[in-house]
Amino acid sequence: MGQLIDGVWHDNWYDTKSTGGKFVRSNAGFRNWVTADGSAGPSGEGGFKSESGRYHLYVSYACPWAHRTLIYRAIKELEGHIDISVVHPDMLSDGWTFSTDFPGATGDMLKGHDFLRQVYTDAVPDISGRVTVPVLWDKERGTIVSNESSEIIRMFNSAFDGITGNTDDYWPEDLRQDIEVVNERVYNGFNNGVYKAGFATSQSAYDEAVHGVLDTMDWLEDLLSRQRYLTGERITEADWRLLPTLLRFDPVYHLHFKCNRRRLIDYANLWPYARELYQFLNVRSTVYPEHYVRHYHYSHETINPNRIIPINPIIDWDEPHGRD
CATH class of the missing domain: 1.20.1050.10 (Glutathione S-transferase Yfyf (Class Pi); Chain A, domain 2)
Incomplete structure (x- = not known):
């Protein structure tokens, strides 16, 4: 998990020495909102109106934060309105990449980039910060709307209801x-x-x-x-x-x-x-265990230096839940 400093990529891990060995997560850097009429949301600036086909979502099937947005894209029937690109599960010295030599990794379907960091520098050439997923990109304005998953799911919850006709509300x-x-x-x-x-x-x-x-x-x-x-x-x-x-x-x-x-x-x-x-x-359609098993065990060299991928237990998620 490297970072951009003044638009230049640096391959460095989180600094836990300064925090007594504790991991401290970085805050998201883009906090605009898609709204039904394009008005400003709770943070950021206005101008991001909900329109079919206007937005592109960059995700990792491995990342739980990105997975939130995929779930909402599925349950709010947004698949035909917001297209996606899926990064490769390995996150090594170049961070998230658009390599396609793993099933389900799509490459950059919008821009043809090699690395997710290029999406960030397209938005702000001299940007400093971590390069994370998810990223919601506005094709019309050519910039990142948001890279904060908790806010993207609230946009997906209601901003596109007039387009999809799906008014299910998970934020009542x-x-x-x-x-x-x-x-x-x-x-x-x-x-x-x-x-x-x-x-x-x-x-x-x-x-x-x-x-x-x-x-x-x-x-x-x-x-x-x-x-x-x-x-x-x-x-x-x-x-x-x-x-x-x-x-x-x-x-x-x-x-x-x-x-x-x-x-x-x-x-x-x-x-x-x-x-x-x-x-x-259709939540199960968003679940790719092969991506998250590979990502965590292969990418975290400090935890698993030999990059051994465990066989893991066989878990039947389709077993009847009995909660009806």
Whole structure:
């Protein structure tokens, strides 16, 4: 995971020495919003009106943050309106690349670039920062709308409803406060918590992070013993933000990130809940385990220097969830 400094690529990892061995995630740099009428959203500038075919989404099938946007693109019926490019699962000295020698890696379908960093410098030639997915690109203005997944999914939730006719709302006004409370705990303790455990470079940093992961999973297990979804009886954004981490837990985070006290499949409530979300509409079409198994184990040389890809357990995500 290198970075751009004044538009020039530098191959350097996160600096954990200055944080006592703790992994600290960088903030997204592009925070504009697509809206139905092109007016400004909660941050950034206006001028990004929802139009069919205008936007292009750069993703990795391996990345859980990008996976959020793919789920919303599927459940909100946006596949015919927002096209995508999928990077190669290996993220080595050049960061995310558009190599196509892995099934599902499409290359840059919009610009023909070799590296994702070129998309960033197309937007801002002298940009400094990490080169991450997802990236929502505006073909009309020739720039990046957003690279913040939590905001892209809220755009997808409603901005294109007038085009698709799909008005399913996963950010309902009456549940927003509850969703935000759940999101905060799940992000800190689980979505990002597994990374804090996996990328820790001191025992104390790991211990703090991994116990946060376990505590959050226990909290989720208890919550789902009392209600169907994270905020009650309706599927919301909180559930969709959780799913990508659940999908990757047993094949990646349990082993590779040393979150190995328990597996997802050991939880009586969390495991059927995860299967229900996977089996919802066409969500399964967004899931590519071969990409995330390859990406994590092959790309993180500091964790797996010999790049051995484990065989992993066989998990039946299509097993009936029994929650009807």
